[in-house]
Every structure is written in C-alpha cells, then in structure tokens.
Amino acid sequence: MSWARAYALSLLAMVLAACPANEPPPNQGCANCHAGIEQAHAAIQPGQCTLCHGGDGAASTKEAAHVIAPADWAEIRGTGLPPAPFGFIKDFAPDQLAKLPTAYLRFINPGDIRVVGETCGSCHPEQARNMPTSVMTTNAGHYWPSLWLADLQADRIATFSSYPVTDPNCDPSIPGTVCALGVLAPPAASEISAVLTNTASTVVDIERLATQHYLAKNCNTCHQAGYPRNDSPGLYRSTGCSACHVLYDKEGVYRGEDQALPRGVPVYPARHVITKAIPTEQCATCHFQGGRIGLLYRGIREGGFSTRPPNAEVIAETLNGRAPGFYLTDEDTTNTYDETPPDIHFTRGLHCADCHVGSDVHGTGRIYSTAKQQIDLVCEDCHGSVRQPQSPNPAGQLLTRRGRVLPQLRAEGGKIILRGIDGADHLVRQVATILATEATSDMRAAMATDDRDWSHTDALTCDTCHSSYVQYCIGCHVSFDLRLDQVDYQTGLKTPGLTRGGRTSYALDKLLLGTAPDGRVQTAHPSQQLQMSVFNASTYGGEDGALLMGGVVSDGAGNRKTWGRFRRRGSLKANNGFVPFFQHTTSKAGRSCEACHRRDTSPAELARVRGVYGYGTGDFLLTGSEGEQVDGLQFLDPDGNPTTTWVHDGSGPVAPDRRARALDVVLE
C-alpha cells in the first residue's frame, strides 16, 4: 500500500469516526410537515434534519420543532434594510449575523461560518477549518489595495476583513499571510465630526474617512461572511459553505417537492440539496463585481457608462440589482462577430468549479492578503507546457506546479481528461502535442522554443495572448456626500454618508502589458482608478454641499465641473494603480504579433506599441481636482520611469530590458 493510499484510508476512517451521519435517524417529526423534501446530502439520511439544522426532530408542532427567531430580531435588523417577515435574516450583514443566537443561525443556514464547525465540519473538518479564512470569506484583498494606493497604509498586506478572523496556526514567515484581521466599519458621525471640526485635519484625514466609507458601503456584499441584498435576480445566495454548495436559481425561490416550504417566495434554495456541481451562475452572484470575471467568462460586458453603442444587444432584465439594459452581450448586432465573446472554456461547457477546486476556493487555513496568494492554478496545470505535456505522478495524480492535486483531471490512454461537474468528460488538449503535430508556422513562431530553447511562454503567461479582449474601466469617480445616509453592509445599518461611484469611459480594443508576481508578462489592468470628491453637510458645522476634497475645474467646453482628487502616494500625484489580471476571456486564437510589436518603423507605430507597455495612449485623459490631466492608461513617463505604483508585490511594468527588446522588434 502506498503512503498516499494509507494516508487517504486513515483520513477516511477519521472522518467516518467523527461524522455523525451514521447515527440512527431521529424520529420523523420533521417529515410530518416537510413531506417530499429532498435528501440534502448522500451521507445524511432522510429524517436526520437536526444533524444540520438543530431544532427538535421529535416535536409534533412547528413551534416546538423549529428554532424560533430571537425576540430582539427587529432590533438586530434595524431600520436600514427593507421590510421583511419576522425572523428573516437572509439580507443580514456580518455584524448582524454575529449578534444572532447560533442556534437560530444554524437552523436557517447550517453552512454559515459561525456554526460550520458543528455541522459541515463534522464530516469535512479540513474544508470547514479552511473556508472561514479563505479570501472568499474574508474579502481581505478588497480592502487594503485602495488604502495602500492612497498612502493610507504603509505595507501591501491585508488590514481588514469582512468579519473578525484569526488564524490559530499563524506562521508570520509565510509571505502574503497575516495572523488576524478586524473589520472596517464606516466611520461613525462622531468620528466624522472629530475630523471635520479639528483645525489640524488635513485632506488626507478626509480622504481616509471617504475611503473607509467607500470600502464598507460600496462593495461589501460579496463575501461568504454575510448575505448579499438578496432582493434581485442574479444576487440570490446564502453564506458560508452554503454560499456555493447550495444553489439558488435566478428568482431565489424553492422549486423542490417539499410540501411545507412556501412557493413563489424568496429567499430559498432552488432545491434542498448540497452539491459539488456548482454552476458558473452561482459564482457570478458575487463575481459580477471586482474583476467581473463572472461576467467576462460568460461574454457579458458591464455597461453603466454615459454612452452605449447604438446597436448593442443588452440584457433586457434587472440583474444584479441593476436596471434592464445595464449589461451588454454584443457591442454591435449589425456585424457578424462578437466583440466580447465568452471564454472558450465556457463555450465548451466548463464551469468555474471545473478548474477552481480545493485550496483555490477553500483556502488553506491561512489568511491571505490577496487571491493571488491563495489561488495557484495556471493554464499549464491542465494544458502542460510547450515543452512537455501534463503527466501524472507515480500515484497517478495530476498536480499543479505547487504540488496540489487536481482531482478533476486523470490521465487515460496518453490523454488528459477532465471530468466536469456536469459528469461529462472533456479532453484537455496539450500544448506540446499541438505544437508537435498540427501547429501552423505562426503558432510555432509564437509559442515553440527557438534554437536558443527560448519560447514566448517563458516570458509571458498564456492569457497574455489568449485573452480575446480586455475591458478597461477608465476613471472611477467616487463621491462621498455627508448630506445623505446609506446602508452599509458591514453593520447592516443606515449610517452617515452616501458613497456612489461612476465611470468615465471604457475601452475594449486596448492592451496593456505588465509583469505578474511570477515574473512573467501578463495583461495589466487599472486598479480602481479612484478620483474622490467629498461634500460637507451642515450637521458637521460646515456648509451644505461645500467641497471638502476635490476641485471645481473647467471641462474645457465652457462648463465648470467637480472633479475628484486622484490618490497620491509618496511623490506620485495620480497613483492610479495597476494590476496584472487574468481576464477569463480565453480564446483559442492568440493575439497577433502586432499586438505587442511594431508593424513598421514609423513614429506612429512606435507610439502605438509604446502604449501597450504603459507609456500612454493619449486616448483617455482624466482631469484631476487641480485641473491636471492624466492619461488613464499610462504608468510610465517618456523616460520609462513609473508614474504610478502597482498593487501586488512583484508586479509592475514590463522589465526595461524586456520592454526594449519587444519595442525593437519590427515585424516583416
């Protein structure tokens, strides 16, 4: 017996010993009302409801069987959230969930992070231990970059989480991890007042208030520690393990056979089933924000800009809390191609969960500062390299480059097969095999090793060429208005200040290249190009609407407009920030050589290609609060010096020597 098999069997034995699923089922009290309810999990027998949900399975009345909502439910709910039936918690923010008795929380959602040790963790201890510190739960990578880019914190490390979290086995020597995180609540009225009435306060103090509000209020609904608003198609989901493993349909209503659950009433899972077959749509209940990969992967482009292409095809329904028409599926229905096609993996029937399994999603128990440190999957883990196809280890397993087992892959007959969550087998084509057997001369020039044993893939990530398009959001205007209140999704309460964001413009046909943390060149992306303006209110002793941060500047067309202040860090006056980013718009065909190299020796062509490497394109000029103009797609000055910082350690512009070599190439 191999050590791996022995380990697996002993682990199984431990799990079975710990798992309560083999206890005899309790009486059938629950089934008296919930006749027809689906068996949630293969290991949990019908009638064992209380193993997960608690309550009294022997009781004969609903009141006695159910765990009743706490008497102070209305107080915990507060007045910021919409009207809801007594006991409804499925739009509660993390702070509100933390105030609930755990018995009630467990009754409503046994997968919540606060109770998962007693429920899912009985049989899945590793996952239950890891998931609460996963970046999908802490949201840690969301908070610190904005603070760091604005020089409001010193280091590139996580500083806040969506809920208080500690790693009991913390090892500070592991790069990119931290031991504990607290929450970021939006500053209270007293804190705002203290800053605004203090004559020693600076614009940086005001910027800190505004940034903390922005982070707590505008983007804090997408993590497993709390519920989303759960009031609109595309948003319905649960928390904790159930956020992914219990599926909600678009309307958030129950479609199963339980005779007791109400029909036509959100928010219920579509069926009372726990599943590993998590479709992309479930992931997209969160991933329509941030990098928007849940949209890009499906060929959906976010709108909301002041202009919309005249012949665009839109999604004509409310989605993700947006009005009909906010999302686009095709830029121009009068031509014969799709400018924003879905990722090829999506068109071939693969879901997010076909690639991202294990520690990519559950984490490892460490508190990572960003997803880049938690996720290790790269294209080569499935498709092999240009030199060598992917191949199993002696135990027959296929591993990532970091040595993580990819259980969805198997080697069979000299081929690599992926078993999809839909049960279908997908042939995973190997790059080395394609190059050896069917590659065109262009493909070989782009990817194969040359006589020096050098390949473009040594220097570039696969997605650099194989992303069909990149959506750049250019100029992110955020206003923080103290005259108004707004619900924040840390406390769930209505707190002072309204934060809202809007974008200036977008580009689909541009390309920027930078260096990824692994040292290779990758497509780069602006990182929340924030320009912030802050408006005062008389409640704080100022003049209503007086501009505390930002400037009123001519727009060049005879109008005076309010422009937000760019982030600043050190001597950088417009620290827009950039990140290398895998777009999830993979295409079979790669970009042409001219995307990154000159077609001729003309100055115009040189300027075009220099734009790819961050010298600016001149196409998207942003106006700052002092009237200064900044190129939204620029991160190098004409001499090649950085004009902005990059978010992640090890990332940055393409290295000067590589840049020079790439710019020297003139295609024939």
Add this chain to the structure above:
Amino acid sequence: MKNLLRSPLLPIVVSFFPGCGDDEIPPPTPEPEVPVSCRSGSPSTIEIGRGVGGAFEALSPEADVELTAAPQGGFGVAVVLRTQRLAASEGDVLRLSLDLEISGTVAGHFELRRPALCNSDGSGALVNGIVVGLDPARYGSNDALLALDDAVVSLVVTATDSSGNTATVRQQVTLQVGG
C-alpha cells in the same frame, strides 16, 4: 476498484449512499391548485411596494422610496410588484413596462419580462427585484443625482400576462437618495 471491493471499509462506504439501488417509485406529486388570485381574470390589479423575503409593503401615495446606488455603478429605485388576477402559475411570465416620470417627463423607460411568482398563501403573485433605473446620460453626475433627493416622481408600471390581460398602476413616490 478491485481493492475497494475487497476492503473492510466497503460496508461503511456503501452506508454513505443509502438511497442507491432503491427501486421504489415515489407516488406522483399532485399538481398544486393555482389560487384564484394567480389566474388571469378580472379585475386584474397591480400594486407597487417594497420588501424582501416575501414581504410586501404597499407604497402609500408620495411614500419615500430610496434611490439605491448599486454596487460599483448604477442606481435606481428597487421595488416589488404584487399582482392579482394576472396569470402567475409555474412558467408564466409577465411583460412589464416601467416608466419613471419626473415633472411629466420620462426619465427612465424599461421593458422586460419577469416571472410572476404565485404566493401559495393566496395573496397574489410577487414580482421581485424590479429596479427602475434612470437614464445614465442625464443623471450621471453627483449634482444631477442630488437634485432628485426629495423629488416627487411617478412610477408607472404596466403588466401583461400570457393571455393579454393587463393591469396598470401609476404611483407617486418621493425619492430619497441613499439606501
């Protein structure tokens, strides 16, 4: 696989799948009867309200409604609709026309199709997650948005069911920027 079949763990593994191999055919589930309030008929009505989790609180005339900023861009008025006597059994879809009028001028017009979800308690059908947006070209700036605070506007909703039965409601509300 052969090793697994010989393994003493087999009974334990098998016990994980208690339903496997069960040939018993469950009795057919009777079709639930559609309440009268969810069948197409007359008079058909539609109300505008707010709520979450199945709650419906009808808006009173000029009631405050929040102009909600959606995460990372976009904003609109989020409402819930309750219909009576419009077809709303499983699979039925309503055609909706939504208008937001400011001083008699349409500031946002949307047409969409949404399922009406019949509440089994007989109170009618709910159409959740309706966001009446505003034209981003006219209401994109902070100043334009703030001008809407405390503005009395009209929400006009027309719903048409699969048999062509229609209901319309016009409701004045007072916008509150925030939420």
